[in-house]
Amino acid sequence: MIELESVGRRFEGAGSVAALQGVDLVIRDGDYLAVTGPSGAGKSTMLNILGLLDRPSEGRYLFDGIDTDRLGERERTGLRGTAIGFVFQSFHLLAERTVLDNVLLAFLYGGLPRRERLDRAHDALARVGLSKRASFLPPTLSGGERQRVAIARAVGTAPRVLLADEPTGNLDEGNSRAVLDLFDEFNAAGQTIVTITHDPAVAARARRRVRVREGRLTVVADAQASKGLALHPGLPVIPAAPVVADEGTPA
Amino acid sequence: MTAGRIRMGLLLGDLIGQALDGVGGKPVRLLIGLLGAAVGIGALVVTVGLGQTATGQLSSRFDSAAALHAEVAPTTASGSDGKERAQATLPVDSVSRVTSLAGVQAAALVTTLPDPAPSVRTADIHDPSQPPPASPPVMAADADLLGATGGVLGAGRFFDAxxxxxxxxxAVLGAKAAAELGVGSLQSRPSVFIGDHAYTVIGILDSVTVQRPLLEAVIVPSTTARRDLGLRMPDTLVLQVAPGASAIVARQVPIALDSGDPGSFTVAAPPSGGLEGAVRHDLDLVFFAVALIILAAGALGVANVTMLSVTERRAEIGLRRALGTPRSLVAAQFVIESLIVGIIGGVIGAAAGVLVVVAVSSAQAWTPVLDVGVVVAAVGAGGVLGMLAGGFPALRAARVEPIEALRS
Structure with missing residues (x-):
């Protein structure tokens, strides 16, 4: 479970800019949350904080009850490697390495024997339907395939949460749909997903949505009401039981 | 313990694997890095190699394979009265025992006649009003002395078998002894008196490579000295050694002299000529300094290429950091990458350096001399160079923040 308590992030520069302020948010295991908002509203700042790439300037960020601000650089790095999976808009695959090597990158320094890492990487590629592309180089793949490789890399380590930053931003409609279908599938299997997007169609696939505007979080009422998930421990909580999705169900 | 070891093994294996992939990723960059390291290490090997070759050519150090002369003497040990005493005597037939050895080109026994040294005069005249002039020492030697010591006659001839x-x-006079005795020319067939006997002077020895005391001495045949002058034990066996054979000769000669107790003889390098050595040393320093500068330039080249690599791969570094690679391992990967470049460059440089040393030597008709240790050390130096050159870029890489690097 991920909890943000009154989280704020200021950037000191020519005058102090509050990119985020007073954000309260609870993400339960199995949740599928979309963070929407116009560019520059603070979405990426929030993702960086959630992904332990950045520290809040105020408030607390609890990861499974652990105050992440108390963790040292090394522990945060370790947590990032084992508990968080990233999917980026621009894929961030290493062009000179094979698809398999790119997926294996997520297992580096995790202490698993090579054999097991290979097995898991192949499993992950199978889950995104790219087993046959294992020995290809990323530049020979389509955009959609590349993003699926990135997703395989992100989910291969079985992270507690998958953080996706505009995952379909560089994809055409068909490939976008394929990626979002994968997310649905993974979520249905229990994977916690947080996706950041300015695209309403992408946000619509999530079970619930929050909006960031000028650094503040607002709840998108319909999602909260219909899915019955708490945004804050103070709000009434209805257990996050599997919900029959009313939109975006895989075809 | 075991698990920890496996973990460390995995870590190192992964690091090296990642570094190898990183190095191989951009062949052109790799080539430039290799060139930097290879030129630096090559320059070092050439300098050291040519230095050693030239030193060998100037025939000074016996421990280098190129020594051309050697001296064999009985091993000495302190006796009960604290004096150094020889533990054995050189056999009278030493020369015939060692000349059959491969690598021995000439051999001669040399002995300074012991006290009381016989008096040496040019005329058998006693002038009671004058103090007796100091006589030059008398040395006994074999017919092959010129070959064994690299001696050159100024006039006349040397005695033969x-x-x-x-x-x-x-007698043959050393150049200084001749001057001292006033013997300038052999035209008048001069004689010197040694003890009570007159010796005909048949030659004047101008220079020697080793056994410099010969130049100040009156040299007579060993056989004659044994009969007339009471010569008993030979002092030293002087050898001329084929280029490169000194190590073998040093092993075999004591055995040939006394197969029962080879340890009773010591083979040593003759003292080297002072001035030549000093000049050589200065030259070595200059060359070495030049090589160090080239080495530094090579290191800068490697550092530059690694720096470029860090800049180009910011996104990759950011990704690795995001995927859970600690800063220390990011740094380690870049250090290992440039270590690999350094070692491979070192191997190439050392090989090229050896080729240059051999080529230059053969062009000069020298015997190329290069310690195997130098080649191994050069490869090691390549690794050190790579590691040092990779250090700063690696620190830069470790400081890359994933957020910035991934923002694209």
């Missing part, structure tokens, strides 16, 4: 066999009273 015939003189030895007949116990002839002939």
């Amino acid at each position: 015939g003189h030895e066999a007949r116990h002839d009273r002939v």
